[in-house]
Amino acid sequence: xxxxxxxxxxxxxxxxxxxxxxxxxxxxxxxxxxxxxxxxxxxxxxxxxxxxxxxxxxxxxxxxxxxxxxxxxxxxxxxxxxxxxxxxxxxxxxxxxxxxxxxxxxxxxxxxxxxxxxx
Amino acid sequence: xxxxxxxxxxxxxxxxxxxxxxxxxxxxxxxxxxxxxxxxxxxxxxxxxxxxxxxxxxxxxxxxxxxxxxxxxxxxxxxxxxxxxxxxxxxxxxxxxxxxxxxxxxxxxxxxx
Numbered sequence: 451x452x453x454x455x456x457x458x459x460x461x462x463x464x465x466x467x468x469x470x471x472x473x474x475x476x477x478x479x480x481x482x483x484x485x486x487x488x489x490x491x492x493x494x495x496x497x498x499x500x501x502x503x504x505x506x507x508x509x510x511x512x513x514x515x516x517x518x519x520x521x522x523x524x525x526x527x528x529x530x531x532x533x534x535x536x537x538x539x540x541x542x543x544x545x546x547x548x549x550x551x552x553x554x555x556x557x558x559x560x561x562x563x564x565x566x567x568x569x
Numbered sequence: 570x571x572x573x574x575x576x577x578x579x580x581x582x583x584x585x586x587x588x589x590x591x592x593x594x595x596x597x598x599x600x601x602x603x604x605x606x607x608x609x610x611x612x613x614x615x616x617x618x619x620x621x622x623x624x625x626x627x628x629x630x631x632x633x634x635x636x637x638x639x640x641x642x643x644x645x646x647x648x649x650x651x652x653x654x655x656x657x658x659x660x661x662x663x664x665x666x667x668x669x670x671x672x673x674x675x676x677x678x679x680x681x682x
Contacts, residue, residue, distance in 0.1 A: 454612070483670075485672075490675070491674055491675065492575075492672035492673050492674045492675045493613065494672075495669045495670070495671065495672075498669045506669060509669075541612055543612070557603070557618070558670060560612025560613050560614065562611055562612050563612055
């Protein structure tokens with residue numbers, strides 16, 4: 451069955467460049483999450499979408515990071531003026547229902563991540 | 570700040586032994602506590618989860634013990650196998666809140682033959 455798909459799986463870029471990372475969630479999942487995982491660390495929350503809207507973007511580290519989900523399905527995480535400290539694995543996850551308004555089991559289905567290396 | 574604190578950072582257990590990983594939290598509003606398992610190059614996958622209305626949940630060789638008063642919970646892996654070698658993350662959240670899952674820093678488990 452189709453799981454969460456993330457592209458690219460690996461991205462190497464130079465400091466100062468712009469990067470886009472794409473996430474295709476499981477069909478029918480209304481909630482979509484972006485996490486960042488640095489080496490030896492747990493996933494760090496970035497942003498959560500319920501449908502098309504960002505329900506919680508409190509984890510975005512600064513205004514260089516932005517994410518969209520225009521049609522409530524595919525999401526793109528955009529990073530401007532990349533810095534070496536942005537190097538990490540960016541994980542996307544989806545769930546059937548998220549947050550308010552429904553039974554949230556909390557089970558997130560993760561993709562394999564996009565490994566970003568900023569030189 | 571780290572909302573879920575996990576220990577140990579790494580663990581080596583012999584095949585057949587018991588692996589124990591501990592987590593502690595501060596936010597008393599948390600009401601859902603899952604454990605995720607992650608293999609190298611893969612995303613985390615849900616292993617087992619518990620809600621605070623029970624003190625223990627068992628699924629096969631995996632057991633979560635939950636102590637609400639101490640705000641602690643732990644994962645026990647019985648009869649540990651080399652295939653259990655992975656990184657384990659505890660997590661916590663306030664369900665139906667619009668907030669996301671908060672993860673611990675992870676425990677790297679190695680089960681030796």
